[in-house]
Amino acid sequence: MNRYVPDIPPSEVEFTAIRAQGAGGQNVNKVSSAVHLRFDIRASSLPEHLKERLLRLNDQRITREGIIVIKAQTHRSQEKNREEAMQRLLEMVASIAVVPAVRRPTKPTRGSQQRRLEGKAVRGRVKAMRGKVMD
Secondary structure, eight states: OOOOOOOOOGGGEEEEEEOOBOGGGOBSSSSOOEEEEEEESTTSOSOHHHHHHHHHSOOTTBOTTSEEEEEEOSSSSHHHHHHHHHHHHHHHHHHHHSOOOOOOOSSOOHHHHHHHHHHHHHHHHHHHHTTOOOO
16 A cells, blocks of 8 residues: 655745635634635646646646645634645645555455355255265
8 A cells, every 4th residue: 555645845835815704794803814725736846646646636626727725714823724724735635645455356256156156065965965864
């Protein structure tokens, strides 16, 4: 199983501070705490196979130009929102980087099927002999 998850340098991530609107349109806190993270897949230092997988990923957060936009506004401080957005980006890349293990075939092999049938035949003969007197 491939456990390699690439590290994204902070220089490749761009943060934009957004002023969050509260109920009724008033600014809840004057310091804008909501953050939009922008990450350009094509310009990043990620390996080529990961870039291809990310671009093919069916996710609303990825634009046609190959830019991932992640919004975070659950925390009151901008720093925590930045950390959360970065964490979500790393999780997204990690989910792409980890390739699932090859599954075993679910069909029985010819040999195992043959053994099973032979065992069944033997059990049938043994059952048929029950209760009969042997000479």
